[in-house]
Amino acid sequence: GDSVTQMEGPVTLSEEAFLTINCTYTATGYPSLFWYVQYPGEGLQLLLKATKADDKGSNKGFEATYRKETTSFHLEKGSVQVSDSAVYFCALISGSRLTFGEGTQLTVNP
Amino acid sequence: GAVVSQHPSWVICKSGTSVKIECRSLDFQATTMFWYRQFPKQSLMLMATSNEGSKATYEQGVEKDKFLINHASLTLSTLTVTSAHPEDSSFYICSAPSLYEQYFGPGTRLTVT
Numbered sequence: 001g002d003s004v005t006q007m008e009g010p011v012t013l014s015e016e017a018f019l020t021i022n023c024t025y026t027a028t029g030y031p032s033l034f035w036y037v038q039y040p041g042e043g044l045q046l047l048l049k050a051t052k053a054d055d056k057g058s059n060k061g062f063e064a065t066y067r068k069e070t071t072s073f074h075l076e077k078g079s080v081q082v083s084d085s086a087v088y089f090c091a092l093i094s095g096s097r098l099t100f101g102e103g104t105q106l107t108v109n110p
Numbered sequence: 111g112a113v114v115s116q117h118p119s120w121v122i123c124k125s126g127t128s129v130k131i132e133c134r135s136l137d138f139q140a141t142t143m144f145w146y147r148q149f150p151k152q153s154l155m156l157m158a159t160s161n162e163g164s165k166a167t168y169e170q171g172v173e174k175d176k177f178l179i180n181h182a183s184l185t186l187s188t189l190t191v192t193s194a195h196p197e198d199s200s201f202y203i204c205s206a207p208s209l210y211e212q213y214f215g216p217g218t219r220l221t222v223t
Contacts, residue, residue, distance in 0.1 A: 032210065043116075043203055043216040044154075051210070089153065096142060096207045102153045 006101035023090035116215035133204035
């Protein structure tokens with residue numbers, strides 16, 4: 001079946017540091033890929049998405065590129081802020097069913 | 111974008127009682143909705159798929175008689191936790207698909223004492 005693997009957390013960075021959160025997937029066909037963010041005590045919000053190979057999703061300074069050859073969708077941000085502290089989930093969709101990665105807790109210190 | 115609401119956002123109930131959680135799609139219709147459970151510091155676990163006008167589809171290991179799902183209309187699905195126990199305490203999140211995207215509710219924190 002489909003699966004998503006994220007790098008283990010938690011990740012702690014200083015403000016303005018570079019962020020990478022790795023995500024790889026296993027799926028039949030060509031799924032759409034997503035990054036969701038969950039702030040403390042809240043539900044999930046879509047951060048960005050990519051629907052086909054080589055697509056780059058971007059939002060709020062975050063980027064991720066759909067790499068079919070490496071089955072990856074790594075999340076990056078050039079300069080993180082304290083307000084980026086949250087849990088980040090990589091996910092893929094097959095039909096209308098989402099499969100989530102384990103989530104990566106990010107803490108950004110001032 | 112589309113909005114999904116949940117009610118209540120937070121509920122405390124006594125062991126042995128039942129609690130109902132509502133999930134509504136506010137500006138679109140959803141023939142399918144999904145119910146997830148999230149334990150602290152863990153990912154979302156799909157519990158069941160709610161289907162308007164028909165029975166819900168439960169994931170393996172999820173008790174149908176304990177987690178009753180009713181999808182009575184195109185904008186409302188309810189999850190009832192029956193005879194709740196402390197181990198049912200969790201964060202319950204619903205989602206609904208619109209076009210090619212899933213929209214998530216803000217979640218319901220259930221605490222069973």
